[in-house]
Amino acid sequence: xxxxxxxAVAPNLPGTGNLAPLxxxxxxxxxxxxxxxxxxxxxxxxxxxxxWNTGADDPLGINRTLEIAxxxxxxxxxxxxxPTRTDDEHFRRVELILASGVVVALxxxxxxxxxxxxxxNYRRYYELAAKYRIPFMFHTGDTYSPQAKLKFSHPLGxxxxxxxxxxxRFVMCHLGNPWMTDAAEVIYKNVNVWTDLSGLMVGDDGAxxxxxxxxxxxxxxxxxxxxxxxxxxxxxxVYGTDWPLAPMTAYREFIKEAIPPEHHEQxxxxxxxxxxxxx
Numbered sequence: 001x002x003x004x005x006x007x008a009v010a011p012n013l014p015g016t017g018n019l020a021p022l023x024x025x026x027x028x029x030x031x032x033x034x035x036x037x038x039x040x041x042x043x044x045x046x047x048x049x050x051x052w053n054t055g056a057d058d059p060l061g062i063n064r065t066l067e068i069a070x071x072x073x074x075x076x077x078x079x080x081x082x083p084t085r086t087d088d089e090h091f092r093r094v095e096l097i098l099a100s101g102v103v104v105a106l107x108x109x110x111x112x113x114x115x116x117x118x119x120x121n122y123r124r125y126y127e128l129a130a131k132y133r134i135p136f137m138f139h140t141g142d143t144y145s146p147q148a149k150l151k152f153s154h155p156l157g158x159x160x161x162x163x164x165x166x167x168x169r170f171v172m173c174h175l176g177n178p179w180m181t182d183a184a185e186v187i188y189k190n191v192n193v194w195t196d197l198s199g200l201m202v203g204d205d206g207a208x209x210x211x212x213x214x215x216x217x218x219x220x221x222x223x224x225x226x227x228x229x230x231x232x233x234x235x236x237x238v239y240g241t242d243w244p245l246a247p248m249t250a251y252r253e254f255i256k257e258a259i260p261p262e263h264h265e266q267x268x269x270x271x272x273x274x275x276x277x278x279x
Contacts, residue, residue, distance in 0.1 A: 001043045002272040003248065005137075005173060005198035005240025008034065008048040008075065009064045013112040015145030020244040027064070031071030034243075038074070041248035045074040047104050047276075052080050052113070059085070059093040062103060078137065079103040083113060083121035091124055098132040104276050105129075105171070107137040111153030112145055118160045130167040135194070135275055137171040141179060155183040162190035169275060173240070174199045175227060177220075184227035187236050194275050197224065197255055197267070198240030208250040221258035234263045238272045 008030055010016075010023040018024050022033060038046060048068075050061030057063075060079030069075045079097065082090075097103060106129050108115075108122060115121060117138060129136040140155045155176030162170055172195045176183030187193050200220050207213045228234050237259075241251040259267050272278065 001041070001252070001268045002239065002278075003038075003043050003046045003241050003243070004171075004238050004272050004276070005196050006034075006046045006048050006243040007245070008068050008072075009051050009061075011049060011080075011109070011112075012051040012053055012061070013109055013145060015147035016112070019144070022244050027067040028071060031068050034068075034072050034075070037243060037248040038072070041252050043074075043248060043252075045076070045278075046072070046243075047076050047078050049078050049107060050080040052082060052109060053084075056090070056093070059090055060097055060103060060106070062097070066102070076104045077102065078105045078107050081106045081108045081122060081125040081136070083108070083115040083119060086121055091128075094125075095128060098128055098134070103134065105135045105137050107139070107173075109139045110157070111139060111143045111148040111150055114149050114152055116152050117157040118164070122161075126161065126165045126168045129169075130165065133277060135169040135171050137173055137196075139174070140172040140183065141174045141177040155179055155186050158193060159186045159190065162186065162193050166192060168192065169194065171196055171238070171275070174242075175224065175237075177223075180223045180227045181230060184230040187227075187231040187233050194236045194238060194271070195227075196238045196240040197258075199242030199245060200224075201251065201254055202242065202245040205247050205250050208247070208254065217254050217257070220254075224255075224258045225260070228260070228263070234260075235266055235271055235274070237263070237267050238275060239268045 010018045054061040062077040065077040175195045
């Protein structure tokens with residue numbers, strides 16, 4: 001099983017705080033908890049979001065993740081595309097990292113940062129993602145920050161760049177929740193667009209087991225199933241949790257119930273291997 005969307009470090013975004021206290025702990029402690037969750041849930045690989053605005057010596061915000069990675073077999077970083085950085089030296093440093101093969105994808109934090117997907121400041125990142133054959137991921141949908149602007153995180157914005165950058169593979173994180181049908185339309189129309197299913201339900205094990213949590217998961221499952229039917233592309237849905245915002249085992253069971261059984265192997269592993277070009 002591959003989890004394409006976790007956090008091993010605080011994202012450092014405006015208005016989000018730490019996301020979870022664990023993410024401010026020492027790398028060894030984060031690693032120990034992550035290993036335990038992965039082993040319990042049966043997850044072999046995890047891809048972790050980097051941090052924004054970490055300085056010139058860490059242009060993709062992955063250095064702290066790389067400190068954790070030696071303690072967690074299967075952990076690989078996702079670099080953060082910063083639209084506030086446009087200088088050539090920044091992109092020279094970014095390309096050196098991409099050429100090394102250390103990151104599995106790039107990501108834009110739409111909404112949290114007030115730049116639409118089609119903004120010119122993202123264009124060089126898309127070109128580099130295509131050149132180095134890695135996906136480009138977007139936060140889409142609801143945000144964790146009152147300072148975010150939702151018009152920038154609506155999934156329909158991804159349609160424009162999918163058309164303009166056909167050689168780049170794009171991923172809409174969180175299925176654009178709550179605009180799941182809109183996200184499904186973007187997937188239906190564009191063969192180079194995927195989505196992950198992370199962060200649709202957050203909370204601890206108690207929240208997932210509660211009556212309110214079960215009702216929420218039932219409603220979300222109907223929306224996920226509708227999105228799969230509407231898009232007609234079950235091969236474009238990949239599994240993610242948004243850990244530590246959700247426990248891995250409880251989230252696995254939620255998605256297992258939401259996804260039709262005939263698509264389990266695709267969603268939990270096969271689609272991610274195709275998307276990220278994994279051996």
